Amino acid sequence: MAAHLTNTTATARQPRGLAIGIDIGGTKVAAGVVTPTGRVLARRRTETPDKSKSPKVVEDTIAGLVEELRADCSVSAVGVAAAGFVDERRASVLFAPHLAWRHEPLRDALRTRLGLPVVVENDANASAWAEVCVGAGRDVRDVVVVNLGTGIGGAVVIDGRLYRGRHGIAGEFGHMTVVPNGHRCECGNRGCWEQYASGHSVTREARELVAADSPVARTLVQAVGGDASLITGTLVSELAAKGDRACVELLEDAGTWLGVGLANLAAAFDPELFVIGGGVSECGDLLLEPARRSFRRALTGRGYRPEARIAAAELGNEAGLIGVADLAREALPRRRQGRRQRGLSDCNGRRGR
Amino acid sequence: MAAHLTNTTATARQPRGLAIGIDIGGTKVAAGVVTPTGRVLARRRTETPDKSKSPKVVEDTIAGLVEELRADCSVSAVGVAAAGFVDERRASVLFAPHLAWRHEPLRDALRTRLGLPVVVENDANASAWAEVCVGAGRDVRDVVVVNLGTGIGGAVVIDGRLYRGRHGIAGEFGHMTVVPNGHRCECGNRGCWEQYASGHSVTREARELVAADSPVARTLVQAVGGDASLITGTLVSELAAKGDRACVELLEDAGTWLGVGLANLAAAFDPELFVIGGGVSECGDLLLEPARRSFRRALTGRGYRPEARIAAAELGNEAGLIGVADLAREALPRRRQGRRQRGLSDCNGRRGR
Missing domain, CATH: 3.30.420.40 (ATPase, nucleotide binding domain)
Known part of the structure; x- marks a missing residue:
C-alpha cells in the first residue's frame, strides 16, 4: 500500500506505521494488521453479531479484535469498513441493512474506547481503495x-x-x-x-x-x-x-x-x-x-x-480490511496538515507495489 | 463569472479580460463577448450549417463570428461549446450527432486561424459551469x-x-x-x-x-x-x-x-x-x-x-456561451502555471456573484 506514498519521504512515512483494518460484513467480521505496503501481518475473524443485538455488541466485537491484534504490535490507527451508508465525516454509520446501526456515532465511541485514531468507511470504498493502490487498478x-x-x-x-x-x-x-x-x-x-x-x-x-x-x-x-x-x-x-x-x-x-x-x-x-x-x-x-x-x-x-x-479484482476478500487500514493511516498526517477530508481522498503518488 | 476568481488578485485577473463564447447547437450558433463577471456585452446569432456541409463550413462560421465580435473589443480567449463528445484535451470533437465532425481537431485549426487561445468544450459542461459559477448552483x-x-x-x-x-x-x-x-x-x-x-x-x-x-x-x-x-x-x-x-x-x-x-x-x-x-x-x-x-x-x-x-437552471439559453467563455479565459493562466487540465476544472474560489 506504500504505492501512493511514493512521493513522501521515509521519515514522513515512519509515523504512519502499521494500522488495523476491520471489515464488518453481513456474516463475518475480518480484522488484520496491515503494513504500509498492503501486507496483512496478522489476522482475526469472528461472526458478525446478530442484527437483533444492540449496536454496543458490534462495538464490543470490534474493540475485542483490536485489543487482540495490538497486543503483539504497535499500531497507529484503526479503520472500520461497514456495508452501509457512512456519513461524509467518516464518523457515523447512517444506515446498515445487515446491522443494528442507525445514525450510529461509531468513530467517536471507538476512538474514546481504544485511544487510537479511527476512520469509518463504506466497505466498497475501502476495497476499491485497496484495488486502486495495490490491486487491479494500480497505475x-x-x-x-x-x-x-x-x-x-x-x-x-x-x-x-x-x-x-x-x-x-x-x-x-x-x-x-x-x-x-x-x-x-x-x-x-x-x-x-x-x-x-x-x-x-x-x-x-x-x-x-x-x-x-x-x-x-x-x-x-x-x-x-x-x-x-x-x-x-x-x-x-x-x-x-x-x-x-x-x-x-x-x-x-x-x-x-x-x-x-x-x-x-x-x-x-x-x-x-x-x-x-x-x-x-x-x-x-x-x-x-x-x-x-x-x-x-x-x-x-x-x-x-x-x-x-x-x-x-485481485485482492479477494481481504481488500476491505487492507483498504480501510490504509485510509485510516493516511488520515493521520493530513489531519495534522489541516487538509480537507470531505469528498476526495488522495492517492496521488501511488505507482507499482 | 468572477465568482470563482475571488482568490486571485486583480492584477492576476487583468490579463484574463474579456472572452468570446460560442455555443453551437443543432439549429443555431450563438456567440457573445463575456465579462469575467458573466455579463454578455455583445451578441451574434446565426444558423448552424447543415450537417451535410464539410467541417470547414462550421469552422468558417465560428471564425466569422469571432472576427465580428472582436472588431469592437479586445478579447483574450475563445471558447467553443458543442453538442458532442469532446476529448479530454478539449481540443477535438470526437463525435457530434448534429454536425459533420468526426475526430475534428477544432481547437488547433481555430487557434491558428484566429491567433487566440481556444478551448473546445461539451455544451452541457459549458452551461453547467455557468450555472455553478453564477446561476442556480452558485455556492x-x-x-x-x-x-x-x-x-x-x-x-x-x-x-x-x-x-x-x-x-x-x-x-x-x-x-x-x-x-x-x-x-x-x-x-x-x-x-x-x-x-x-x-x-x-x-x-x-x-x-x-x-x-x-x-x-x-x-x-x-x-x-x-x-x-x-x-x-x-x-x-x-x-x-x-x-x-x-x-x-x-x-x-x-x-x-x-x-x-x-x-x-x-x-x-x-x-x-x-x-x-x-x-x-x-x-x-x-x-x-x-x-x-x-x-x-x-x-x-x-x-x-x-x-x-x-x-x-x-437560471441562465437560460446563454448558459453555454457564458460558461465556455469563462472556461477559455480560466485556461489561460493555468496553462502558464503548468497546472494539469485533465479531468477536473477548478472553480474553487467562486462565491456569490
Missing part, C-alpha cells in the same frame, strides 16, 4: 469499482482520489433502476440493478428454475435433492465451472445485466477501468465475458469513444 | 446538471470542479438505459433515458396521441389541424401552461421519468443539488413537481439519507 487514475456480493456495492476513484459524494454515500450503484417495476429490492424500491446482477439474483433465478422442475435444471435439482431452498450462489458457480449448461446460463444472465449497468456507469463517469470485485466475481470469465459483450453492445457512442476495460 | 460545490433539450445533456461538478471523465466524455446521462428493449435512440441503443424525459420524447408521445385520434387530445388536434407532424415540444408546453389536461399529463410523464433518472444519478453521485436546464426545463413546475415526486419515490435509502434538491 490507473480513473476507476469505477463494482463489488458483486449478495448485493452490489460500488466506489469511484477520480484522478487517483476516492470520491465519496456530498454526503458520503456516492457509489450506491446497486440501487440504480434498470427495470421499471422490476423485482422488489431490499432497499424498498423495484428493479434495482442488484436484483439482476448479484449473488442474490443468481440464487433467486436458480431457485425458480428448480422450483419449476425444469428439465434443463436436472443437475441443480440433483445437487440439492430437489430442495430449491438449499441452492446458493456458490453452488451455481461450482456447477457452472464444471460445465453445467443451466448454471452457465444463469451466470450469463447475471453477466449480461452486469454489462448493461457498466455501460450506464461508463456514460455517467467515463472511467478508464472497471474493476469487478466481490464473491460473485470469482466466477471469472463465466461472468465477465458476457458482461464485456453486453457492455460493448449497450455502450453509447461506441465506435467514437475509447472503451473502458473491465478487469477482475 | 454549491457538488452539483449534477441535467439539460433537457431535444435529448438530455449532463455535467458533473465535484467539489467545485468540472468533472470530465478519463476521456472527456463523462455526463452522457441521456444514454443511460432506463427501459430494457425500450424506444430506439439516435445513439443506436434502446431504452435510453432521453427517450423518456426530453423534448423529443414529449413530442413523440404527443404525436402518437394525436395520431391515435384520442378524445383526450382534442385541444392538441385542433391546434395542429389534425396534422400530428406539426406538433412541437413548445406547443405542448404552451397548451399545458394554459391548463390543457392531455398536455399537462404529457409533461407529468416526462417529469416522472426525469425523477427516476435523477434518483439513479443520486445513487451514483450523491450530489447536494440537481440543476435542471435546457429548453424543456422552461416548463417549470409542470415538469419539476412530478420529477420531485418520482425522485423521492425512487431514491434508494430514503429516510436514512439527506436528499439532494432539484432546482431549475
Whole structure:
C-alpha cells in the first residue's frame, strides 16, 4: 500500500506505521494488521453479531479484535469498513441493512474506547481503495469499482482520489433502476440493478428454475435433492465451472445485466477501468465475458469513444480490511496538515507495489 | 463569472479580460463577448450549417463570428461549446450527432486561424459551469446538471470542479438505459433515458396521441389541424401552461421519468443539488413537481439519507456561451502555471456573484 506514498519521504512515512483494518460484513467480521505496503501481518475473524443485538455488541466485537491484534504490535490507527451508508465525516454509520446501526456515532465511541485514531468507511470504498493502490487498478487514475456480493456495492476513484459524494454515500450503484417495476429490492424500491446482477439474483433465478422442475435444471435439482431452498450462489458457480449448461446460463444472465449497468456507469463517469470485485466475481470469465459483450453492445457512442476495460479484482476478500487500514493511516498526517477530508481522498503518488 | 476568481488578485485577473463564447447547437450558433463577471456585452446569432456541409463550413462560421465580435473589443480567449463528445484535451470533437465532425481537431485549426487561445468544450459542461459559477448552483460545490433539450445533456461538478471523465466524455446521462428493449435512440441503443424525459420524447408521445385520434387530445388536434407532424415540444408546453389536461399529463410523464433518472444519478453521485436546464426545463413546475415526486419515490435509502434538491437552471439559453467563455479565459493562466487540465476544472474560489 506504500504505492501512493511514493512521493513522501521515509521519515514522513515512519509515523504512519502499521494500522488495523476491520471489515464488518453481513456474516463475518475480518480484522488484520496491515503494513504500509498492503501486507496483512496478522489476522482475526469472528461472526458478525446478530442484527437483533444492540449496536454496543458490534462495538464490543470490534474493540475485542483490536485489543487482540495490538497486543503483539504497535499500531497507529484503526479503520472500520461497514456495508452501509457512512456519513461524509467518516464518523457515523447512517444506515446498515445487515446491522443494528442507525445514525450510529461509531468513530467517536471507538476512538474514546481504544485511544487510537479511527476512520469509518463504506466497505466498497475501502476495497476499491485497496484495488486502486495495490490491486487491479494500480497505475490507473480513473476507476469505477463494482463489488458483486449478495448485493452490489460500488466506489469511484477520480484522478487517483476516492470520491465519496456530498454526503458520503456516492457509489450506491446497486440501487440504480434498470427495470421499471422490476423485482422488489431490499432497499424498498423495484428493479434495482442488484436484483439482476448479484449473488442474490443468481440464487433467486436458480431457485425458480428448480422450483419449476425444469428439465434443463436436472443437475441443480440433483445437487440439492430437489430442495430449491438449499441452492446458493456458490453452488451455481461450482456447477457452472464444471460445465453445467443451466448454471452457465444463469451466470450469463447475471453477466449480461452486469454489462448493461457498466455501460450506464461508463456514460455517467467515463472511467478508464472497471474493476469487478466481490464473491460473485470469482466466477471469472463465466461472468465477465458476457458482461464485456453486453457492455460493448449497450455502450453509447461506441465506435467514437475509447472503451473502458473491465478487469477482475485481485485482492479477494481481504481488500476491505487492507483498504480501510490504509485510509485510516493516511488520515493521520493530513489531519495534522489541516487538509480537507470531505469528498476526495488522495492517492496521488501511488505507482507499482 | 468572477465568482470563482475571488482568490486571485486583480492584477492576476487583468490579463484574463474579456472572452468570446460560442455555443453551437443543432439549429443555431450563438456567440457573445463575456465579462469575467458573466455579463454578455455583445451578441451574434446565426444558423448552424447543415450537417451535410464539410467541417470547414462550421469552422468558417465560428471564425466569422469571432472576427465580428472582436472588431469592437479586445478579447483574450475563445471558447467553443458543442453538442458532442469532446476529448479530454478539449481540443477535438470526437463525435457530434448534429454536425459533420468526426475526430475534428477544432481547437488547433481555430487557434491558428484566429491567433487566440481556444478551448473546445461539451455544451452541457459549458452551461453547467455557468450555472455553478453564477446561476442556480452558485455556492454549491457538488452539483449534477441535467439539460433537457431535444435529448438530455449532463455535467458533473465535484467539489467545485468540472468533472470530465478519463476521456472527456463523462455526463452522457441521456444514454443511460432506463427501459430494457425500450424506444430506439439516435445513439443506436434502446431504452435510453432521453427517450423518456426530453423534448423529443414529449413530442413523440404527443404525436402518437394525436395520431391515435384520442378524445383526450382534442385541444392538441385542433391546434395542429389534425396534422400530428406539426406538433412541437413548445406547443405542448404552451397548451399545458394554459391548463390543457392531455398536455399537462404529457409533461407529468416526462417529469416522472426525469425523477427516476435523477434518483439513479443520486445513487451514483450523491450530489447536494440537481440543476435542471435546457429548453424543456422552461416548463417549470409542470415538469419539476412530478420529477420531485418520482425522485423521492425512487431514491434508494430514503429516510436514512439527506436528499439532494432539484432546482431549475437560471441562465437560460446563454448558459453555454457564458460558461465556455469563462472556461477559455480560466485556461489561460493555468496553462502558464503548468497546472494539469485533465479531468477536473477548478472553480474553487467562486462565491456569490
